[in-house]
Amino acid sequence: MNKNEWPYVTPGIPDDNFIQGKTPLTREEVRVVILTKSRLKRNQVIYDIGAGTGTISIEASLLVAEGTVYAVEKDPEALTLLHKNKEKFGVDNLIIVEGNAAEVMEGLPAADRIIIGGSGGKLKEILELSKDKLKKGDYVTVSAVTLDTLGESQILLGQQPWESFQTVQISVTRVVEIAEYKMLRALNPIYVMSAKRGG
Amino acid sequence: MNKNEWPYVTPGIPDDNFIQGKTPLTREEVRVVILTKSRLKRNQVIYDIGAGTGTISIEASLLVAEGTVYAVEKDPEALTLLHKNKEKFGVDNLIIVEGNAAEVMEGLPAADRIIIGGSGGKLKEILELSKDKLKKGDYVTVSAVTLDTLGESQILLGQQPWESFQTVQISVTRVVEIAEYKMLRALNPIYVMSAKRGG
Amino acid sequence: MNKNEWPYVTPGIPDDNFIQGKTPLTREEVRVVILTKSRLKRNQVIYDIGAGTGTISIEASLLVAEGTVYAVEKDPEALTLLHKNKEKFGVDNLIIVEGNAAEVMEGLPAADRIIIGGSGGKLKEILELSKDKLKKGDYVTVSAVTLDTLGESQILLGQQPWESFQTVQISVTRVVEIAEYKMLRALNPIYVMSAKRGG
Amino acid sequence: MNKNEWPYVTPGIPDDNFIQGKTPLTREEVRVVILTKSRLKRNQVIYDIGAGTGTISIEASLLVAEGTVYAVEKDPEALTLLHKNKEKFGVDNLIIVEGNAAEVMEGLPAADRIIIGGSGGKLKEILELSKDKLKKGDYVTVSAVTLDTLGESQILLGQQPWESFQTVQISVTRVVEIAEYKMLRALNPIYVMSAKRGG
Numbered sequence: 001m002n003k004n005e006w007p008y009v010t011p012g013i014p015d016d017n018f019i020q021g022k023t024p025l026t027r028e029e030v031r032v033v034i035l036t037k038s039r040l041k042r043n044q045v046i047y048d049i050g051a052g053t054g055t056i057s058i059e060a061s062l063l064v065a066e067g068t069v070y071a072v073e074k075d076p077e078a079l080t081l082l083h084k085n086k087e088k089f090g091v092d093n094l095i096i097v098e099g100n101a102a103e104v105m106e107g108l109p110a111a112d113r114i115i116i117g118g119s120g121g122k123l124k125e126i127l128e129l130s131k132d133k134l135k136k137g138d139y140v141t142v143s144a145v146t147l148d149t150l151g152e153s154q155i156l157l158g159q160q161p162w163e164s165f166q167t168v169q170i171s172v173t174r175v176v177e178i179a180e181y182k183m184l185r186a187l188n189p190i191y192v193m194s195a196k197r198g199g
Numbered sequence: 200m201n202k203n204e205w206p207y208v209t210p211g212i213p214d215d216n217f218i219q220g221k222t223p224l225t226r227e228e229v230r231v232v233i234l235t236k237s238r239l240k241r242n243q244v245i246y247d248i249g250a251g252t253g254t255i256s257i258e259a260s261l262l263v264a265e266g267t268v269y270a271v272e273k274d275p276e277a278l279t280l281l282h283k284n285k286e287k288f289g290v291d292n293l294i295i296v297e298g299n300a301a302e303v304m305e306g307l308p309a310a311d312r313i314i315i316g317g318s319g320g321k322l323k324e325i326l327e328l329s330k331d332k333l334k335k336g337d338y339v340t341v342s343a344v345t346l347d348t349l350g351e352s353q354i355l356l357g358q359q360p361w362e363s364f365q366t367v368q369i370s371v372t373r374v375v376e377i378a379e380y381k382m383l384r385a386l387n388p389i390y391v392m393s394a395k396r397g398g
Numbered sequence: 399m400n401k402n403e404w405p406y407v408t409p410g411i412p413d414d415n416f417i418q419g420k421t422p423l424t425r426e427e428v429r430v431v432i433l434t435k436s437r438l439k440r441n442q443v444i445y446d447i448g449a450g451t452g453t454i455s456i457e458a459s460l461l462v463a464e465g466t467v468y469a470v471e472k473d474p475e476a477l478t479l480l481h482k483n484k485e486k487f488g489v490d491n492l493i494i495v496e497g498n499a500a501e502v503m504e505g506l507p508a509a510d511r512i513i514i515g516g517s518g519g520k521l522k523e524i525l526e527l528s529k530d531k532l533k534k535g536d537y538v539t540v541s542a543v544t545l546d547t548l549g550e551s552q553i554l555l556g557q558q559p560w561e562s563f564q565t566v567q568i569s570v571t572r573v574v575e576i577a578e579y580k581m582l583r584a585l586n587p588i589y590v591m592s593a594k595r596g597g
Numbered sequence: 598m599n600k601n602e603w604p605y606v607t608p609g610i611p612d613d614n615f616i617q618g619k620t621p622l623t624r625e626e627v628r629v630v631i632l633t634k635s636r637l638k639r640n641q642v643i644y645d646i647g648a649g650t651g652t653i654s655i656e657a658s659l660l661v662a663e664g665t666v667y668a669v670e671k672d673p674e675a676l677t678l679l680h681k682n683k684e685k686f687g688v689d690n691l692i693i694v695e696g697n698a699a700e701v702m703e704g705l706p707a708a709d710r711i712i713i714g715g716s717g718g719k720l721k722e723i724l725e726l727s728k729d730k731l732k733k734g735d736y737v738t739v740s741a742v743t744l745d746t747l748g749e750s751q752i753l754l755g756q757q758p759w760e761s762f763q764t765v766q767i768s769v770t771r772v773v774e775i776a777e778y779k780m781l782r783a784l785n786p787i788y789v790m791s792a793k794r795g796g
Contacts, residue, residue, distance in 0.1 A: 009262045010210060012235030029232050029367060036211030036231045063208045147573055147580040147764070151748040154381065167374035167381070167744070168228055169786075171569065171768070173587055175366035175545055182353065182366070182545040186584035189571055189766075346565070346772055346779040350549040366545070368587075370569070370768065372786055374744055381744040385783035388567075388770055407660045408608060410633030427630050427765055434609030434629045461606045552779065565772035565779070566626055573764035580751065580764070 006089070011035045011059040018055055019084045021077055025053040026117065026143070029172045030190050035059055037168075037194040038113050038141045043067045047111045047133070049101045049126060050118020054082040054094075060115070061091035070108050072097045074120065105129045116142045123152050131161055134197045144191040153193050162195035205288070210234045210258040217254055218283045220276055224252040225316065225342070228371045229389050234258055236367075236393040237312050237340045242266045244310045246332070248300045248325060249317020253281040253293075259314070260290035269307050271296045273319065304328045315341045322351050330360055333396040343390040352392050361394035404487070409433045409457040416453055417482045419475055423451040424515065424541070427570045428588050433457055435566075435592040436511050436539040441465045443509045445531070447499045447524060448516020452480040452492075458513070459489035468506050470495045472518065503527045514540045521550050529559055532595045542589040551591050560593035603686070608632045608656040615652055616681045618674055622650040623714065623740070626769045627787050632656055634765075634791040635710050635738045640664045642708045644730070646698045646723055647715020651679040651691075657712070658688035667705050669694045671717065702726045713739045720749050728758055731794045741788040750790050759792035 006013060012032045018025060026034065034056060040046065044067040048057040051071035061069045071086075071094060073079050079098060086094050097104050102125040111133045119126050123142070130140050142157065144150040157165045171189040175182045205212060211231045217224060225233065233255060239245065243266040247256040250270035260268045270285075270293060272278050278297060285293050296303050301324040310332045318325050322341070329339050341356065343349040356364045370388040374381045404411060410430045416423060424432065432454060438444065442465040446455040449469035459467045469484075469492060471477050477496060484492050495502050499514075500523040509531045517524050521540070528538050540555065542548040555563045569587040573580045603610060609629045615622060623631065631653060637643065641664040645654040648668035658666045668683075668691060670676050676695060683691050694701050699722040708730045716723050720739070727737050739754065741747040754762045768786040772779045 032235045036209045169372040171370040173368040186586045188584045385785045387783045430633045434607045567770040569768040571766040
C-alpha cells in the first residue's frame with residue numbers, strides 16, 4: 001500500500017498495514033480520535049512528537065496532502081520502523097527528524113499543529129517550545145497512556161496560553177475470534193487531550 | 200457553520216454544533232469511529248439508516264463531497280432536526296428520505312456504503328435489502344447501543360454474503376469541569392460492527 | 399496462606415496468591431463482583447462450573463464456611479491447579495469434581511447457588527440441569543468473556559423459570575508501574591449475569 | 598430491610614435498597630470493590646470519610662459486625678439520608694459524625710481502616726491526620742471520581758509512610774430494559790486507590 005493506495009476520505013488505516021516491531025503502535029480506533037481532536041487542515045505543518053512506529057505521522061501526511069509532517073523520534077528501533085513505514089506508504093511530505101524533541105524542535109519551521117504521543121519525560125519543555133512554534137488558534141494534542149502524563153498535562157494545558165482544553169478517555173475492546181469463540185479483548189485505555197493556543 | 204465552514208480534513212464535528220432535541224445524538228468520538236469503519240470514498244452513494252438527528256449523515260455528506268447521502272428516518276421529531284441540521288450545514292448532497300427503511304430502501308438508487316444506526320427492530324430486513332443495494336466489496340456498518348442489536352448483528356453479519364466481519368466496542372469518558380472539579384463522565388458504550396459484501 | 403490466613407470479611411484474594419498456570423484466572427476485582435451477584439449465604443451448597451484455576455471456588459469456600467463448594471472442571475491442566483490451590487488454601491469444604499458439567503452435575507446433591515464461569519459450549523444443557531438442582535429463590539450466575547456466551551445467556555436467562563435477570567459489564571484497568579511510569583493496563587471486560595429461579 | 602435482613606456473606610446491597618436523594622450514591626459493583634480493597638476485618642474501627650448517603654458506611658457496619666464505623670459527613674442533605682439509612686438498616690455500630698473531616702477526625706478514636714469517598718478539597722489534611730489515626734499495616738482507601746483527586750492521591754499515597762500503593766479504574770455498564778430493548782448504560786468510571794501505612 002502507498003499513498004495512492006489508501007483510497008478513503010477518513011483516516012483509520014488498519015493496524016496490520018503498518019510494519020510493526022515490539023513497540024506497541026497507536027491502534028486504529030484511537031488514532032482516528034487523536035487525529036480528529038487535532039483538527040487538521042490541508043497544507044498545514046504538523047509535528048508528530050514521539051512518532052514511534054509512525055502511524056499518526058503517516059495518517060497525518062495523507063490527510064494534510066500538500067502540507068508537511070515532521071516526525072520526531074529518538075529511539076533507534078522506532079526510527080527504523082518509521083523509515084520503513086514512510087517508504088511503504090510513499091509519503092514524501094513526511095520528514096523524519098532524529099533526536100530528542102526538546103532539542104530538535106527549535107530548529108524546525110513553525111507548526112500549525114503539534115501532536116505529542118510521547119514526551120520522554122520532557123512534556124513541560126516540549127509544551128514550552130510548542131508555544132513558540134504555534135500561533136494563536138493552533139492546536140496541540142497530547143495522548144497519555146500513563147497517569148504521569150495525564151497528571152502533568154492536566155496542569156500544563158490548564159494554563160495560559162492554552163485554552164479550550166479538553167480531555168477524553170477512549171477505551172476500545174475488540175472482538176477477536178479464537179477457536180470459534182468471539183473473545184472480548186481490551187486495548188489499554190488512552191487519554192486524549194487537546195488545547196488551543198490563546199493570544 | 201455550513202459546508203464551507205467545517206475546514207478540517209477529518210470528521211469530528213463537536214456535538215454542540217448540531218441542533219439537538221431530546222434524542223441522544225451519536226457523539227463526536229464514536230461518530231469518527233463509525234465513519235472510519237465505513238471506509239468512505241469521494242463520490243460514493245451512502246445510506247444512513249435511522250439517521251436520527253443527522254450527525255452521521257452530515258459528516259458523511261462533507262466527506263463524500265460530490266457523492267450523495269440518503270438519510271432514512273421515520274420519527275417525525277428526528278426528521279425535523281435532520282432538516283434543520285441539513286440547512287445549518289448547507290449540505291446539498293444530503294437527501295432526507297422519510298419512512299421505514301425496510302419500505303423505502305427499495306426505491307433508492309444503488310449504494311456504495313450502508314451505515315445502520317437504527318433499525319427499529321427490522322435489522323434482518325434492512326440487511327436483506329442491503330445485499331441487493333451493495334455490490335461486491337462494498338461495506339455495511341452497524342452500530343449497536345443495545346444487546347439486542349449486538350446479538351442480531353453477530354448472527355446476521357457472520358453469514359454470507361458478508362465477509363471480513365469485525366466488531367469493536369468503544370467506551371468514551373469525557374472530563375467535564377463542574378465547580379472547578381474535573382469530573383469523569385462516561386458516555387454509554389457502543390458496539391461498531393462492519394462487514395464487506397462478498398461475491 | 400490457608401483458610402485461617404485470609405483474615406478479611408470480604409472476598410478479594412489478590413491474584414498472585416493463587417498458584418497459576420497458563421489459563422487466565424478471574425481477576426480479583428471481577429471475582430468480587432461475581433461473588434457479590436451470587437448472593438451467597440453461610441452453609442449453602444455452591445457449584446462452581448468451569449472452575450478453572452479455582453479462584454471463585456476458593457473464595458466461595460471461605461465465604462460459605464460450613465457450606466460446601468463443588469468445583470466442576472474437565473481440563474486436566476486446570477484440575478492440577480485446582481487441587482494445588484485447594485491444598486494451598488486448606489479449604490476442606492471444597493470438593494473437586496472431574497468431568498463435563500453436563501454429565502456430572504446430575505450426580506451432585508441439590509445446590510443453593512450455581513456459578514457458571516465456563517460452559518464448554520454446553521450452557522443450554524447446564525442451565526437445564528441447574529433448574530432441577532436449584533429451588534425457587536435460588537440464584538444462578540453466569541460470567542461471559544465471549545459474545546457467544548453473552549448472547550446465549552441473554553436468551554436462556556430471559557426465559558422461565560429464570561426471573562430478576564440482570565446483566566452488568568465490568569471493565570477493570572490496573573495501574574502498573576513500569577520503569578517509574580504508571581501505565582494503564584486494561585483487563586478484558588467481562589459480562590456478569592445473574593437470575594433467580596422462579597416458581 | 599435491617600441488619601438482620603441482609604442475609605448474605607458478601608457486601609453488595611442493591612442501590613435501590615438505600616434511601617436516596619439527589620446526591621449520586623456509590624453503586625453496588627463499585628462499592629464491593631472499594632470494600633474489598635479496604636481489607637476489612639471483624640471488630641475493626643473504620644472511618645468512612647465523606648460518607649454521603651451512607652452506602653459504604655452501612656455495608657462496612659454489617660461486615661465488621663462488632664466493630665464500629667464512624668461516618669463523617671458535612672453536607673446537611675447527605676446527613677439526613679445517612680441518618681435515615683442507618684435507621685433503615687438498623688446498624689447500631691454506625692456512628693454518624695457531623696462536620697469537616699479535617700476538623701472532626703482528631704477527636705475520633707484510633708482507626709484500623711480509613712475509607713475516603715469525599716475529601717472536600719482537603720485530601721492532604723485528611724491523609725495527614727490518617728497517618729496518626731492508623732498504625733503500621735493498616736489500610737487507607739481513596740476513591741476518585743475526578744482527575745483532581747486522582748492526581749492528588751497519586752502524589753500523596755506514593756510517599757512515606759504509605760506503602761503497597763495500588764490503583765485500579767472500575768467501569769461498570771449496566772444493561773437496562775427500556776421498551777423491550779436491552780440498553781447499555783454506563784456508570785461513570787471511578788478510580789479506587791489503596792495503600793498500607795508503613796512503619
